[in-house]
Amino acid sequence: MTAVAERTETRPAARAGAWVVYRWELIKLSRQVKAQVVFGLCLLAPFLFVAALNVQSNTPQDTLFGRWVHDSGFSVPLVVLGFAGQWALPAVTSVVAGDIFACEDRYGTWKTILTRSCGRSQIFAGKTLAALTFSVAATVLLGLSSLAAGVLVVGRQPLIGLSGTLLSPGHSTVLVLESWAATLLPVLGFTALGLLLSVASRSSAVGVGGPVVVGLVMQLASLVNAPAAVRALLLTTPFGAWHGLFTATPFYGPLVQGAIVCAGYFVLCVGGAYALLRRRDITGG
Amino acid sequence: MRSGALGRAAAVASAVLVGVSGCGSSGITKARLDHAVAPTFANLYVIQQSLRGRKVTAASLNSKADCSRGDAQTADSGAGNDWTCTVTWFNTGPNIAVNAQYQVHVQTNGCYTADGDGPVDLNGQQLITAADGATVTNPLWEFDGCFDTT
Secondary structure (H helix, E strand, O other), X not given: OOHHHHHOOOHHHHHHHHHHHHHHHHHHHHXXXXXXXXXXXXXXXXXXXXXXXXXXXXXXXXXXXXXXXXXXXXXXXXXXXXXHHHHHHHHHHHHHHOOOOHHHHHHOOXXXXXXXXXXXXXXXXXXXXXXXXXXXXXXXXXXXXXXXXXXXHHOOOOEEOOOOOEEOHHHHHHHHHHHHHHHHHHHHHHHHHHHHHHHHHOOHHHHHHHHHHHHHHHHHHHHOOOOHHHHHOOOOHHHHHHHHHHOOOOOOHHHHHHHHHHHHHHHHHHHHHHHHHHHOOOOOO | OHHHHHHHHHHHHHHHHHHHOOOOOOOOEHHHHHHHHHHHHHHHHHHHHHHOOOOXXXXXXXXXXXXXXXXXXXXXXXXXXXXXXXXXXXXOOXXXXXXXXXXXXXXXXXXXXXXXXXXXXXXXXXXXXXOOOOEEEOOOOEEEEEOOOO
16 A cells, blocks of 8 residues: 555544554564563462462561461452552553553664554554553453462462451452452553653653653652542552452442543543654654 | 653652642541441451350441540541550440450551450460361451541
8 A cells, every 4th residue: 555545545444454553563562572471470470479478377468368368369369469559560561561662763663664554543553452452461361360379279268358257259259350350440541651651752661661660659659648639649549449349338439539540541641642643753763 | 851851750740749748638537447447346256256166246246446546636537557446345245345455557548457455365366276176367366457538
Protein backbone atom coordinates (compact mmCIF):
# COMPACT_ATOMS: atom_id res chain seq x y z
CA MET A 1 0.00 0.00 0.00
CA THR A 2 1.18 3.55 -0.63
CA ALA A 3 0.62 6.77 1.25
CA VAL A 4 -2.22 7.61 -1.14
CA ALA A 5 -3.96 4.36 -0.40
CA GLU A 6 -3.59 5.02 3.30
CA ARG A 7 -5.34 8.37 3.07
CA THR A 8 -8.37 6.83 1.41
CA GLU A 9 -8.56 3.92 3.83
CA THR A 10 -11.94 3.03 5.29
CA ARG A 11 -12.69 2.41 8.95
CA PRO A 12 -12.62 -1.40 8.80
CA ALA A 13 -9.24 -1.14 7.11
CA ALA A 14 -7.94 1.09 9.91
CA ARG A 15 -9.13 -1.43 12.47
CA ALA A 16 -7.48 -4.22 10.51
CA GLY A 17 -4.24 -2.20 10.47
CA ALA A 18 -4.30 -1.79 14.25
CA TRP A 19 -5.01 -5.51 14.55
CA VAL A 20 -1.97 -6.34 12.42
CA VAL A 21 0.24 -4.06 14.56
CA TYR A 22 -1.21 -5.67 17.71
CA ARG A 23 -0.46 -9.18 16.50
CA TRP A 24 3.05 -8.25 15.41
CA GLU A 25 3.77 -6.60 18.76
CA LEU A 26 2.58 -9.74 20.57
CA ILE A 27 4.80 -11.92 18.38
CA LYS A 28 7.74 -9.59 19.07
CA LEU A 29 7.01 -9.65 22.83
CA SER A 30 6.82 -13.43 22.93
CA ARG A 31 10.35 -13.59 21.49
CA GLN A 32 11.81 -11.01 23.89
CA VAL A 33 13.89 -12.26 26.80
CA LYS A 34 12.53 -9.64 29.21
CA ALA A 35 8.92 -10.70 28.59
CA GLN A 36 9.85 -14.36 29.03
CA VAL A 37 11.74 -13.55 32.25
CA VAL A 38 8.73 -11.63 33.64
CA PHE A 39 6.35 -14.49 32.82
CA GLY A 40 8.78 -16.98 34.32
CA LEU A 41 9.05 -14.94 37.51
CA CYS A 42 5.26 -14.52 37.76
CA LEU A 43 4.92 -18.30 37.44
CA LEU A 44 7.72 -19.39 39.78
CA ALA A 45 8.03 -16.62 42.39
CA PRO A 46 4.90 -17.67 44.39
CA PHE A 47 6.17 -21.26 44.64
CA LEU A 48 9.62 -20.08 45.76
CA PHE A 49 7.90 -17.80 48.29
CA VAL A 50 5.88 -20.69 49.75
CA ALA A 51 8.95 -22.94 49.76
CA ALA A 52 10.90 -20.27 51.66
CA LEU A 53 8.06 -19.92 54.18
CA ASN A 54 7.92 -23.67 54.70
CA VAL A 55 11.49 -23.97 55.90
CA GLN A 56 10.93 -21.50 58.74
CA SER A 57 8.37 -20.98 61.47
CA ASN A 58 8.28 -17.18 61.09
CA THR A 59 5.41 -15.55 59.24
CA PRO A 60 5.28 -12.23 57.34
CA GLN A 61 3.04 -10.69 59.99
CA ASP A 62 3.35 -7.11 58.81
CA THR A 63 1.29 -8.00 55.74
CA LEU A 64 -2.45 -8.76 55.92
CA PHE A 65 -3.09 -12.52 56.16
CA GLY A 66 0.65 -13.02 56.71
CA ARG A 67 0.10 -14.66 60.08
CA TRP A 68 -2.02 -17.40 58.49
CA VAL A 69 0.43 -18.56 55.78
CA HIS A 70 1.00 -21.86 57.60
CA ASP A 71 -2.68 -22.36 58.43
CA SER A 72 -4.51 -21.74 55.16
CA GLY A 73 -3.30 -21.86 51.56
CA PHE A 74 -5.70 -19.08 50.62
CA SER A 75 -3.64 -16.59 52.60
CA VAL A 76 -0.71 -17.03 50.17
CA PRO A 77 -2.22 -15.25 47.12
CA LEU A 78 -3.37 -12.44 49.43
CA VAL A 79 0.08 -11.97 50.97
CA VAL A 80 1.58 -12.01 47.47
CA LEU A 81 -1.04 -9.45 46.41
CA GLY A 82 -0.10 -7.24 49.37
CA PHE A 83 3.58 -7.36 48.42
CA ALA A 84 3.01 -7.09 44.68
CA GLY A 85 0.87 -3.96 44.93
CA GLN A 86 3.68 -2.07 46.62
CA TRP A 87 6.16 -2.11 43.75
CA ALA A 88 6.22 -5.42 41.89
CA LEU A 89 3.11 -4.91 39.76
CA PRO A 90 4.02 -1.34 38.66
CA ALA A 91 7.48 -2.69 37.76
CA VAL A 92 6.16 -5.78 35.93
CA THR A 93 3.70 -3.77 33.85
CA SER A 94 6.10 -0.97 32.92
CA VAL A 95 8.80 -3.38 31.70
CA VAL A 96 6.85 -3.61 28.46
CA ALA A 97 4.65 -0.49 28.51
CA GLY A 98 7.55 1.84 29.26
CA ASP A 99 9.59 0.52 26.37
CA ILE A 100 7.07 -0.23 23.64
CA PHE A 101 7.18 3.28 22.10
CA ALA A 102 10.61 4.36 23.31
CA CYS A 103 12.28 1.34 21.66
CA GLU A 104 11.42 2.82 18.25
CA ASP A 105 13.36 5.93 19.29
CA ARG A 106 16.23 3.83 20.57
CA TYR A 107 16.53 1.91 17.35
CA GLY A 108 15.60 4.93 15.21
CA THR A 109 12.83 2.97 13.50
CA TRP A 110 9.89 5.42 13.63
CA LYS A 111 10.33 6.48 10.02
CA THR A 112 10.62 2.90 8.89
CA ILE A 113 7.40 1.71 10.47
CA LEU A 114 5.47 4.87 9.54
CA THR A 115 6.34 4.51 5.88
CA ARG A 116 4.77 1.06 5.89
CA SER A 117 1.07 0.58 5.42
CA CYS A 118 0.09 1.59 8.96
CA GLY A 119 -0.76 5.08 10.18
CA ARG A 120 0.20 6.59 13.53
CA SER A 121 -3.21 5.91 15.06
CA GLN A 122 -3.05 2.26 14.07
CA ILE A 123 0.46 1.85 15.45
CA PHE A 124 -0.59 3.62 18.66
CA ALA A 125 -3.68 1.43 19.06
CA GLY A 126 -1.80 -1.78 18.29
CA LYS A 127 1.11 -1.05 20.62
CA THR A 128 -1.16 0.17 23.42
CA LEU A 129 -3.32 -2.95 23.20
CA ALA A 130 -0.23 -5.15 23.19
CA ALA A 131 1.16 -3.47 26.34
CA LEU A 132 -2.23 -3.78 28.09
CA THR A 133 -2.48 -7.44 27.07
CA PHE A 134 0.96 -8.14 28.50
CA SER A 135 0.12 -6.42 31.81
CA VAL A 136 -3.16 -8.30 32.19
CA ALA A 137 -1.54 -11.61 31.28
CA ALA A 138 1.33 -11.13 33.75
CA THR A 139 -1.07 -10.15 36.57
CA VAL A 140 -3.43 -13.06 35.88
CA LEU A 141 -0.47 -15.44 35.76
CA LEU A 142 0.93 -14.17 39.07
CA GLY A 143 -2.50 -14.38 40.74
CA LEU A 144 -3.30 -17.90 39.53
CA SER A 145 0.20 -19.11 40.29
CA SER A 146 0.10 -17.79 43.87
CA LEU A 147 -3.35 -19.31 44.42
CA ALA A 148 -2.05 -22.63 43.06
CA ALA A 149 1.08 -22.41 45.22
CA GLY A 150 -1.01 -21.80 48.35
CA VAL A 151 -3.59 -24.49 47.68
CA LEU A 152 -1.12 -27.14 46.47
CA VAL A 153 1.61 -26.61 49.07
CA VAL A 154 -0.26 -25.35 52.17
CA GLY A 155 -3.75 -26.72 51.56
CA ARG A 156 -7.42 -25.82 51.32
CA GLN A 157 -8.10 -24.97 54.97
CA PRO A 158 -10.79 -22.35 55.75
CA LEU A 159 -9.39 -18.82 55.93
CA ILE A 160 -9.97 -16.39 58.79
CA GLY A 161 -11.27 -13.19 57.20
CA LEU A 162 -10.79 -9.57 58.25
CA SER A 163 -13.73 -9.68 60.67
CA GLY A 164 -12.57 -12.86 62.37
CA THR A 165 -15.09 -15.08 60.60
CA LEU A 166 -14.11 -18.37 58.98
CA LEU A 167 -14.43 -18.34 55.18
CA SER A 168 -15.06 -21.70 53.50
CA PRO A 169 -12.55 -22.89 50.84
CA GLY A 170 -15.03 -22.21 48.03
CA HIS A 171 -15.85 -18.71 49.28
CA SER A 172 -12.16 -18.00 49.84
CA THR A 173 -11.33 -19.01 46.26
CA VAL A 174 -13.99 -16.68 44.88
CA LEU A 175 -12.79 -13.79 47.06
CA VAL A 176 -9.14 -14.35 46.10
CA LEU A 177 -10.03 -14.30 42.40
CA GLU A 178 -12.16 -11.17 42.87
CA SER A 179 -9.32 -9.45 44.72
CA TRP A 180 -6.85 -10.17 41.93
CA ALA A 181 -9.43 -9.09 39.34
CA ALA A 182 -9.85 -5.78 41.20
CA THR A 183 -6.07 -5.34 41.06
CA LEU A 184 -6.23 -5.26 37.26
CA LEU A 185 -7.62 -1.70 37.44
CA PRO A 186 -4.54 -0.06 39.00
CA VAL A 187 -2.35 -2.38 36.89
CA LEU A 188 -3.96 -0.92 33.75
CA GLY A 189 -3.53 2.57 35.22
CA PHE A 190 0.20 1.99 35.73
CA THR A 191 0.46 0.50 32.23
CA ALA A 192 -1.09 3.67 30.82
CA LEU A 193 1.37 5.75 32.85
CA GLY A 194 4.24 3.70 31.41
CA LEU A 195 2.92 4.28 27.89
CA LEU A 196 2.70 8.04 28.47
CA LEU A 197 6.23 8.23 29.88
CA SER A 198 7.47 6.05 27.04
CA VAL A 199 6.02 8.41 24.42
CA ALA A 200 6.85 11.64 26.26
CA SER A 201 10.42 10.90 27.29
CA ARG A 202 11.41 8.80 24.26
CA SER A 203 13.61 6.99 26.76
CA SER A 204 13.11 3.40 27.93
CA ALA A 205 14.81 4.16 31.23
CA VAL A 206 12.22 6.83 32.11
CA GLY A 207 9.37 4.71 30.71
CA VAL A 208 10.28 1.63 32.73
CA GLY A 209 11.65 3.31 35.86
CA GLY A 210 9.17 6.20 35.95
CA PRO A 211 6.05 4.23 36.99
CA VAL A 212 8.04 2.42 39.69
CA VAL A 213 9.29 5.73 41.11
CA VAL A 214 5.80 7.28 40.88
CA GLY A 215 4.41 4.20 42.65
CA LEU A 216 6.96 4.49 45.46
CA VAL A 217 6.34 8.25 45.88
CA MET A 218 2.60 7.54 46.12
CA GLN A 219 3.24 4.78 48.70
CA LEU A 220 5.28 7.28 50.69
CA ALA A 221 2.46 9.84 50.50
CA SER A 222 0.05 7.25 51.96
CA LEU A 223 2.47 6.37 54.73
CA VAL A 224 3.01 9.96 55.87
CA ASN A 225 -0.69 10.15 56.70
CA ALA A 226 -1.82 12.26 53.75
CA PRO A 227 -5.47 13.39 54.06
CA ALA A 228 -8.17 11.08 52.72
CA ALA A 229 -8.85 13.31 49.70
CA VAL A 230 -5.21 13.10 48.55
CA ARG A 231 -4.91 9.38 49.25
CA ALA A 232 -8.08 8.71 47.27
CA LEU A 233 -6.45 10.28 44.20
CA LEU A 234 -3.31 8.14 44.33
CA LEU A 235 -2.96 5.32 41.84
CA THR A 236 -1.53 3.02 44.53
CA THR A 237 -4.58 3.23 46.84
CA PRO A 238 -6.76 0.93 44.62
CA PHE A 239 -4.19 -1.84 45.15
CA GLY A 240 -5.72 -2.18 48.63
CA ALA A 241 -9.36 -1.85 47.58
CA TRP A 242 -9.91 -5.61 47.94
CA HIS A 243 -9.65 -5.48 51.75
CA GLY A 244 -13.34 -4.68 51.99
CA LEU A 245 -14.27 -8.01 50.38
CA PHE A 246 -12.96 -9.97 53.37
CA THR A 247 -15.05 -8.40 56.13
CA ALA A 248 -18.26 -9.95 57.49
CA THR A 249 -20.27 -7.11 55.94
CA PRO A 250 -18.26 -6.40 52.78
CA PHE A 251 -17.73 -2.75 51.84
CA TYR A 252 -17.24 -1.65 48.26
CA GLY A 253 -16.55 2.07 48.67
CA PRO A 254 -12.79 1.75 48.03
CA LEU A 255 -13.45 -0.44 44.96
CA VAL A 256 -15.83 2.10 43.41
CA GLN A 257 -13.51 4.99 44.26
CA GLY A 258 -10.52 3.04 42.93
CA ALA A 259 -12.29 2.22 39.67
CA ILE A 260 -13.07 5.91 39.07
CA VAL A 261 -9.51 7.01 39.91
CA CYS A 262 -7.96 4.29 37.71
CA ALA A 263 -10.26 5.18 34.82
CA GLY A 264 -9.22 8.82 35.21
CA TYR A 265 -5.49 7.99 35.13
CA PHE A 266 -6.05 5.64 32.21
CA VAL A 267 -7.91 8.16 30.05
CA LEU A 268 -5.49 11.01 30.85
CA CYS A 269 -2.36 8.95 30.27
CA VAL A 270 -3.48 7.12 27.12
CA GLY A 271 -5.07 10.31 25.74
CA GLY A 272 -1.93 12.30 26.53
CA ALA A 273 0.30 9.70 24.93
CA TYR A 274 -1.88 9.65 21.79
CA ALA A 275 -1.91 13.45 21.53
CA LEU A 276 1.88 13.60 21.91
CA LEU A 277 2.47 10.93 19.30
CA ARG A 278 0.03 12.50 16.83
CA ARG A 279 1.77 15.87 17.05
CA ARG A 280 5.32 14.62 17.09
CA ASP A 281 7.50 15.72 14.20
CA ILE A 282 9.12 12.50 13.01
CA THR A 283 11.51 13.46 10.28
CA GLY A 284 14.81 12.21 11.63
CA GLY A 285 15.87 8.69 12.67
CA MET B 1 16.61 17.82 29.55
CA ARG B 2 13.39 15.84 29.51
CA SER B 3 14.26 13.56 32.37
CA GLY B 4 15.38 16.65 34.32
CA ALA B 5 11.95 18.21 33.82
CA LEU B 6 10.29 14.95 34.88
CA GLY B 7 12.49 14.82 37.98
CA ARG B 8 11.50 18.37 38.91
CA ALA B 9 7.83 17.56 38.38
CA ALA B 10 8.14 14.52 40.64
CA ALA B 11 9.91 16.61 43.29
CA VAL B 12 7.21 19.29 43.18
CA ALA B 13 4.46 16.67 43.34
CA SER B 14 5.98 14.97 46.37
CA ALA B 15 6.57 18.34 48.09
CA VAL B 16 2.90 19.23 47.56
CA LEU B 17 1.81 15.84 48.89
CA VAL B 18 3.96 16.17 52.01
CA GLY B 19 2.83 19.78 52.42
CA VAL B 20 -0.88 19.01 52.45
CA SER B 21 -0.43 15.91 54.59
CA GLY B 22 -0.73 17.90 57.79
CA CYS B 23 -4.33 18.95 57.27
CA GLY B 24 -7.66 17.33 56.51
CA SER B 25 -9.44 14.34 58.00
CA SER B 26 -8.13 10.82 57.53
CA GLY B 27 -11.38 8.85 57.71
CA ILE B 28 -10.08 6.95 60.74
CA THR B 29 -12.29 7.62 63.73
CA LYS B 30 -12.84 6.12 67.15
CA ALA B 31 -16.38 5.02 66.26
CA ARG B 32 -15.23 3.17 63.15
CA LEU B 33 -12.42 1.42 65.02
CA ASP B 34 -14.72 0.49 67.93
CA HIS B 35 -17.24 -1.03 65.54
CA ALA B 36 -14.53 -2.97 63.68
CA VAL B 37 -12.63 -4.34 66.68
CA ALA B 38 -15.59 -5.51 68.81
CA PRO B 39 -17.20 -8.00 66.35
CA THR B 40 -13.80 -9.17 65.06
CA PHE B 41 -12.73 -9.96 68.61
CA ALA B 42 -16.02 -11.79 69.25
CA ASN B 43 -15.68 -13.93 66.11
CA LEU B 44 -12.07 -14.82 66.93
CA TYR B 45 -13.01 -15.55 70.56
CA VAL B 46 -15.55 -18.07 69.29
CA ILE B 47 -12.82 -19.71 67.18
CA GLN B 48 -10.39 -19.76 70.11
CA GLN B 49 -12.96 -21.26 72.44
CA SER B 50 -13.92 -23.92 69.91
CA LEU B 51 -10.21 -24.81 69.61
CA ARG B 52 -10.21 -25.20 73.38
CA GLY B 53 -13.31 -27.36 73.18
CA ARG B 54 -15.92 -24.87 74.37
CA LYS B 55 -18.94 -23.78 72.37
CA VAL B 56 -20.04 -20.12 72.45
CA THR B 57 -21.71 -17.91 69.89
CA ALA B 58 -20.52 -14.45 68.89
CA ALA B 59 -23.94 -12.90 69.47
CA SER B 60 -24.16 -14.13 73.10
CA LEU B 61 -20.91 -12.31 73.96
CA ASN B 62 -22.42 -8.88 73.30
CA SER B 63 -18.91 -7.52 72.85
CA LYS B 64 -18.06 -3.82 72.98
CA ALA B 65 -14.80 -2.04 72.26
CA ASP B 66 -13.61 1.26 73.66
CA CYS B 67 -10.60 2.57 71.76
CA SER B 68 -8.57 5.70 72.37
CA ARG B 69 -5.41 7.14 70.98
CA GLY B 70 -2.30 8.27 72.84
CA ASP B 71 -2.73 10.21 76.05
CA ALA B 72 -5.65 12.39 77.11
CA GLN B 73 -4.50 15.31 74.93
CA THR B 74 -4.34 13.28 71.68
CA ALA B 75 -7.45 13.37 69.52
CA ASP B 76 -9.00 9.91 69.07
CA SER B 77 -8.66 9.85 65.29
CA GLY B 78 -6.11 9.19 62.57
CA ALA B 79 -3.60 6.47 61.79
CA GLY B 80 -0.94 5.56 64.30
CA ASN B 81 0.49 2.82 66.48
CA ASP B 82 -0.55 4.46 69.75
CA TRP B 83 -4.18 3.29 69.81
CA THR B 84 -5.33 1.11 72.69
CA CYS B 85 -8.61 -0.78 72.86
CA THR B 86 -10.42 -2.30 75.81
CA VAL B 87 -12.79 -5.04 74.71
CA THR B 88 -15.61 -5.93 77.08
CA TRP B 89 -17.82 -8.99 76.70
CA PHE B 90 -20.16 -11.13 78.75
CA ASN B 91 -18.75 -14.56 79.24
CA THR B 92 -20.65 -16.65 81.77
CA GLY B 93 -23.82 -14.69 82.37
CA PRO B 94 -25.39 -11.38 81.58
CA ASN B 95 -24.02 -9.71 84.70
CA ILE B 96 -20.38 -10.72 84.57
CA ALA B 97 -18.38 -8.55 82.19
CA VAL B 98 -14.85 -9.54 81.20
CA ASN B 99 -12.15 -7.26 79.77
CA ALA B 100 -9.23 -7.69 77.42
CA GLN B 101 -6.62 -5.13 76.41
CA TYR B 102 -5.17 -4.58 72.96
CA GLN B 103 -2.52 -2.28 71.56
CA VAL B 104 -3.65 -1.35 68.10
CA HIS B 105 -1.69 -0.08 65.12
CA VAL B 106 -4.07 1.58 62.66
CA GLN B 107 -2.80 2.18 59.13
CA THR B 108 -3.86 4.99 56.84
CA ASN B 109 -5.84 2.58 54.62
CA GLY B 110 -8.16 1.57 57.46
CA CYS B 111 -6.50 -1.74 58.25
CA TYR B 112 -5.33 -2.36 61.78
CA THR B 113 -3.29 -4.86 63.76
CA ALA B 114 -4.38 -5.56 67.34
CA ASP B 115 -1.70 -6.93 69.66
CA GLY B 116 -2.94 -8.71 72.78
CA ASP B 117 -1.95 -7.01 76.02
CA GLY B 118 -3.66 -9.20 78.61
CA PRO B 119 -5.07 -11.23 80.18
CA VAL B 120 -2.21 -13.62 79.43
CA ASP B 121 -4.38 -16.73 79.27
CA LEU B 122 -6.52 -15.15 76.57
CA ASN B 123 -4.17 -13.23 74.29
CA GLY B 124 -0.69 -13.47 75.81
CA GLN B 125 0.63 -16.48 73.89
CA GLN B 126 1.14 -16.95 70.18
CA LEU B 127 0.47 -20.69 70.39
CA ILE B 128 -2.13 -22.49 72.49
CA THR B 129 -2.93 -26.13 73.10
CA ALA B 130 -6.17 -27.21 71.48
CA ALA B 131 -8.63 -29.61 73.09
CA ASP B 132 -7.21 -32.46 71.01
CA GLY B 133 -3.68 -31.76 72.26
CA ALA B 134 -2.38 -30.09 69.09
CA THR B 135 -0.42 -26.84 69.27
CA VAL B 136 -2.22 -24.22 67.19
CA THR B 137 -1.99 -20.49 66.47
CA ASN B 138 -3.88 -18.46 69.05
CA PRO B 139 -6.30 -16.35 66.98
CA LEU B 140 -6.55 -13.75 69.75
CA TRP B 141 -2.80 -13.22 70.23
CA GLU B 142 -2.66 -10.74 67.37
CA PHE B 143 -5.27 -10.12 64.75
CA ASP B 144 -5.80 -7.97 61.66
CA GLY B 145 -8.90 -6.29 60.38
CA CYS B 146 -10.01 -3.52 58.06
CA PHE B 147 -12.80 -0.97 58.05
CA ASP B 148 -14.17 1.44 55.48
CA THR B 149 -12.60 4.91 55.56
CA THR B 150 -14.44 6.26 52.52
